Amino acid sequence: MKLAYYPGCVSRSTGKEMDVSTRAVCAALGIALQELEDWNCCGATHVPNELVSIGLAARNMAQTDLPIMTSCSICYSNLRSASLAMEDPEVRAKVNAVLTKKYSGAKIRHALDVILEVLEKNDELIKVPLKDLKVAPYYGCLLTRPKGGIDQPEFPTILEKLIKTLAAEPLDFRLKTFCCGGPIFMPQEKAADDIAFLILKEAKKAGAEVIVTVCPLCHLMLDAKQKALEQKHKEKIGIPVMYVTQLVGIALGLGPDELGLQMNAVSPMPVVEKIYERLTKEA
Amino acid sequence: MAANENFKGEVLRLAGQEVLTCIQCGTCSASCPTAHLMNPSIRRLVKLCLEGKKEEALRNETIWLCTSCQLCTVRCPRGIRPKAVVAALKELAEQEKVKGKDQAYEELFQKQIKDFGRIAETPLSGEFLLVFPQGALQSLEMGLELVPKGKINLGVEKIKGREEVKRIMEELCKG
Numbered sequence: 001m002k003l004a005y006y007p008g009c010v011s012r013s014t015g016k017e018m019d020v021s022t023r024a025v026c027a028a029l030g031i032a033l034q035e036l037e038d039w040n041c042c043g044a045t046h047v048p049n050e051l052v053s054i055g056l057a058a059r060n061m062a063q064t065d066l067p068i069m070t071s072c073s074i075c076y077s078n079l080r081s082a083s084l085a086m087e088d089p090e091v092r093a094k095v096n097a098v099l100t101k102k103y104s105g106a107k108i109r110h111a112l113d114v115i116l117e118v119l120e121k122n123d124e125l126i127k128v129p130l131k132d133l134k135v136a137p138y139y140g141c142l143l144t145r146p147k148g149g150i151d152q153p154e155f156p157t158i159l160e161k162l163i164k165t166l167a168a169e170p171l172d173f174r175l176k177t178f179c180c181g182g183p184i185f186m187p188q189e190k191a192a193d194d195i196a197f198l199i200l201k202e203a204k205k206a207g208a209e210v211i212v213t214v215c216p217l218c219h220l221m222l223d224a225k226q227k228a229l230e231q232k233h234k235e236k237i238g239i240p241v242m243y244v245t246q247l248v249g250i251a252l253g254l255g256p257d258e259l260g261l262q263m264n265a266v267s268p269m270p271v272v273e274k275i276y277e278r279l280t281k282e283a
Numbered sequence: 284m285a286a287n288e289n290f291k292g293e294v295l296r297l298a299g300q301e302v303l304t305c306i307q308c309g310t311c312s313a314s315c316p317t318a319h320l321m322n323p324s325i326r327r328l329v330k331l332c333l334e335g336k337k338e339e340a341l342r343n344e345t346i347w348l349c350t351s352c353q354l355c356t357v358r359c360p361r362g363i364r365p366k367a368v369v370a371a372l373k374e375l376a377e378q379e380k381v382k383g384k385d386q387a388y389e390e391l392f393q394k395q396i397k398d399f400g401r402i403a404e405t406p407l408s409g410e411f412l413l414v415f416p417q418g419a420l421q422s423l424e425m426g427l428e429l430v431p432k433g434k435i436n437l438g439v440e441k442i443k444g445r446e447e448v449k450r451i452m453e454e455l456c457k458g
Contacts, residue, residue: 016434179350186388265429
């Protein structure tokens with residue numbers, strides 16, 4: 001399978017391990033990624049003008065004829081929204097009038113869906129089954145919105161399906177599609193902290209050994225901020241937060257360096273050790 | 284009155300004529316992850332727009348508490364996109380030169396896209412702290428986690444198509 005790859009801006013800084021693990025997992029699964037030529041920011045949640053937002057996404061989509069894959073939920077949501085909006089001939093004409101390469105349609109895919117498709121057909125690739133690992137499936141908000149994408153907008157199950165494919169146990173996680181607060185964490189710290197901590201507490205209550213995230217902003221809120229949130233709320237959480245691509249990578253037998261596991265704030269290494277211990281015990 | 288009607292018309296143009304069909308059921312407010320901090324609520328905000336109450340609709344914290352998660356939009360029984368109403372108000376606030384930390388963050392974010400084509404998170408945070416020094420503690424806390432992991436990138440990546448991106452931003456915002 002050959003796909004165009006849109007890494008998104010965070011892949012260059014706070015979301016480096018998302019990018020590293022996406023590339024490693026795709027290579028292991030035989031998915032060839034071609035980085036999108038001269039890609040630009042999708043605008044994230046900070047471009048209120050819809051036509052501008054569509055234009056920014058459309059410029060990216062016009063760079064290739066291949067289906068475009070991204071690991072970032074925000075990029076995915078924006079590219080998908082724009083491709084839907086560009087079905088309107090009036091919108092398409094306005095946007096194409098300012099684009100250098102004209103947009104003529106695009107297929108947008110999320111890494112989660114691409115990986116699951118390959119794994120379901122090739123389960124022999126799972127070298128390290130994550131048996132008995134209790135995983136909180138955290139989707140965040142934008143992966144499934146607007147509706148009509150990878151799964152249902154409120155009660156998706158695709159992540160649970162993937163977790164089961166890896167032989168791990170997806171927990172019943174009530175807040176799985178509740179927003180993490182990430183988009184407003186800079187100017188509205190309290191509001192964002194309130195919801196991020198609520199999600200962490202819920203994961204602890206559910207008995208999670210690991211929280212799996214899809215979006216780099218969710219990851220930042222739950223992982224990089226976890227220690228500060230614990231101190232602020234005087235409650236220990238101590239749950240590692242892994243990108244879905246990191247979790248898949250472990251099951252494929254990839255090493256910590258290949259998956260950027262040393263870049264996570266709450267170290268996932270104790271969980272990785274536990275996974276291997278369980279595997280040895282069974283053998 | 285004319286000015287108020289004009290305001291309402293602008294919101295409808297940007298967010299969709301279906302906003303007129305709002306039945307004030309409050310599903311949007313009940314779904315919102317930051318509703319507990321909002322005043323006016325998102326439901327009330329839609330009402331203010333329909334009543335043409337420009338000042339009240341534009342000068343409040345509510346529009347900046349929206350995380351753009353779209354749960355209101357997924358659930359609205361009338362097919363209205365309350366998130367698009369918020370986006371319309373953010374845009375109108377920008378035109379009206381409403382000033383504040385949230386407005387400043389959006390402006391800095393968009394300026395980076397216009398200048399470089401991409402976002403460089405660390406320089407963006409730095410610029411924001413000049414406007415809002417109260418955010419320094421949070422940035423320090425995060426820096427302590429991110430710097431040792433090699434996830435802070437001080438550099439700025441500039442794309443080749445900057446002129447095109449600038450054109451997208453300047454031309455398409457005219458509607």
